[in-house]
Amino acid sequence: xxxGFGFQYxxxxxxxxxWTIALCATSGILGSVLGLILGLAETSPxxxxxxLSSIYVNLIRGVPVLIIIFFIYFGVPLLFPGIDIPGFLTxxxxxxGFVGAYMAEILRGSIEAVPKGxxxxxDALGMGYFLKYRSVIMPQAMKIAVPPAINFLIALVKDxxxxxxxxFIELTKAGSVVSNLTSDPIATYLAVxxxxxxxxxxxxxxxxxxxxxxxxxxxxxRVQKPLRxxxxxxxx
Amino acid sequence: MTLYFGxxxxxxxLLLESLWxxxxxxxxxxxxxxxxxxxxxxxxxxxxxxxKTISSAYIEVVRNTPLLVQLYLIYFGLPQFGIxxxxxxxxxxxxxxxxxxxxxEIYRAGFESVPRGxxxxxxxxxxxxxxxxxxxxxxxxxxxxxxxxxxxxxxLFLASSIASIIGLPELMNTILNINSETYRAIExxxxxxxxxxxxSALLTLGSRIAExxxxxxxxxxxx
Numbered sequence: 001x002x003x004g005f006g007f008q009y010x011x012x013x014x015x016x017x018x019w020t021i022a023l024c025a026t027s028g029i030l031g032s033v034l035g036l037i038l039g040l041a042e043t044s045p046x047x048x049x050x051x052l053s054s055i056y057v058n059l060i061r062g063v064p065v066l067i068i069i070f071f072i073y074f075g076v077p078l079l080f081p082g083i084d085i086p087g088f089l090t091x092x093x094x095x096x097g098f099v100g101a102y103m104a105e106i107l108r109g110s111i112e113a114v115p116k117g118x119x120x121x122x123d124a125l126g127m128g129y130f131l132k133y134r135s136v137i138m139p140q141a142m143k144i145a146v147p148p149a150i151n152f153l154i155a156l157v158k159d160x161x162x163x164x165x166x167x168f169i170e171l172t173k174a175g176s177v178v179s180n181l182t183s184d185p186i187a188t189y190l191a192v193x194x195x196x197x198x199x200x201x202x203x204x205x206x207x208x209x210x211x212x213x214x215x216x217x218x219x220x221x222r223v224q225k226p227l228r229x230x231x232x233x234x235x236x
Numbered sequence: 237m238t239l240y241f242g243x244x245x246x247x248x249x250l251l252l253e254s255l256w257x258x259x260x261x262x263x264x265x266x267x268x269x270x271x272x273x274x275x276x277x278x279x280x281x282x283x284x285x286x287x288k289t290i291s292s293a294y295i296e297v298v299r300n301t302p303l304l305v306q307l308y309l310i311y312f313g314l315p316q317f318g319i320x321x322x323x324x325x326x327x328x329x330x331x332x333x334x335x336x337x338x339x340x341e342i343y344r345a346g347f348e349s350v351p352r353g354x355x356x357x358x359x360x361x362x363x364x365x366x367x368x369x370x371x372x373x374x375x376x377x378x379x380x381x382x383x384x385x386x387x388x389x390x391x392l393f394l395a396s397s398i399a400s401i402i403g404l405p406e407l408m409n410t411i412l413n414i415n416s417e418t419y420r421a422i423e424x425x426x427x428x429x430x431x432x433x434x435x436s437a438l439l440t441l442g443s444r445i446a447e448x449x450x451x452x453x454x455x456x457x458x459x
Contacts, residue, residue, distance in 0.1 A: 162302075165401060196302055
């Protein structure tokens with residue numbers, strides 16, 4: 001039975017890889033939409049919208065991803081009793097909620113980084129909110145958002161490994177299954193790590209190539225504050 | 237579905253104890269990883285080509301693979317070489333090794349943020365090299381990345397919950413155990429979530445105060 005890790009085990013790992021990619025792609029896209037809405041709400045003139053979205057963003061950003069995953073895993077079946085929710089869906093919901101908060105924070109920062117004069121010029125020209133954001137603010141903010149969004153995408157791929165705890169067979173869980181079959185955890189998890197590395201390093205290389213091509217400078221020093229506490233230690 | 241938090245009351249001291257375990261492993265991993273990060277930064281920036289390659293490869297590999305897989309390699313993999321670590325040690329080693337790679341990059345950003353002209357000016361004024369390093373390079377560099385370092389500390393605190401998967405009895409693990417005893421999943425996850433949130437808010441507050449106290453001088457090295 002114990003025959004060590006061999007090439008025949010690359011197939012289940014490959015399947016797991018595809019599920020990991022599917023998980024990240026789906027929640028990445030859905031989460032970006034959520035993040036866009038939340039980010040716009042956080043910078044909107046409406047106080048209620050700002051308040052609600054920043055509560056959500058800070059709640060999600062202040063707790064571990066595992067808490068979010070288990071919350072969805074145990075919570076969604078309570079809301080829909082008797083319905084069997086597939087692991088993939090649970091994973092997508094949990095990760096979408098997570099991505100939304102972080103993307104919102106990135107977008108908020110990017111929108112605020114657009115020079116104030118642009119905002120005032122658009123107002124002076126009599127542009128409405130929609131026109132101003134669509135044609136003046138967002139095109140510039142999106143450019144600023146690219147480098148941190150790429151960094152976050154890498155974090156998403158890594159954090160998607162936590163979906164393993166609900167038993168959904170993505171790459172890490174596939175690794176655990178193969179590891180148990182082969183009794184060769186070193187080789188198995190090294191293979192898993194190599195796959196993650198190829199995906200993540202690939203994304204960062206592509207991102208860097210995109211940044212040089214479009215001339216957007218990635219700023220290594222840009223710090224994202226984990227939590228914003230009203231009035232405490234305002235940034236210099 | 238009704239929420240009832242009463243079942244959780246007997247567990248409150250257990251929760252606080254495990255929160256302390258979480259904070260403890262975070263602190264140890266931050267200190268050990270922060271020290272290791274200095275070595276990694278030194279290795280990456282100024283040493284022989286071989287050491288340079290090894291340190292940058294280490295940083296890239298750790299930063300581009302999930303902490304969970306690193307933890308699995310240490311906890312399940314090392315016994316193949318006869319090294320058996322209990323969950324506490326495996327968690328500490330994994331968090332430390334992981335954190336070192338991230339802090340090394342933060343140090344790099346910090347030292348790169350200090351203009352070269354400053355050190356040259358220091359030397360031109362006749363300051364001895366050790367003094368130039370301490371006052372003109374090191375302190376401004378750390379000051380510039382202090383928010384990034386404290387941010388990393390809080391991310392590490394949240395990431396320490398991953399050690400629950402191998403059974404380290406920290407906060408997340410305790411939350412899951414309480415859930416399997418009481419079947420009050422939403423309630424215990426809510427309470428646990430707020431404990432994490434409160435602790436990270438306190439850590440943020442503490443780091444802002446520390447930043448204000450540590451770096452009170454007026455001149456800012458960058459800009």
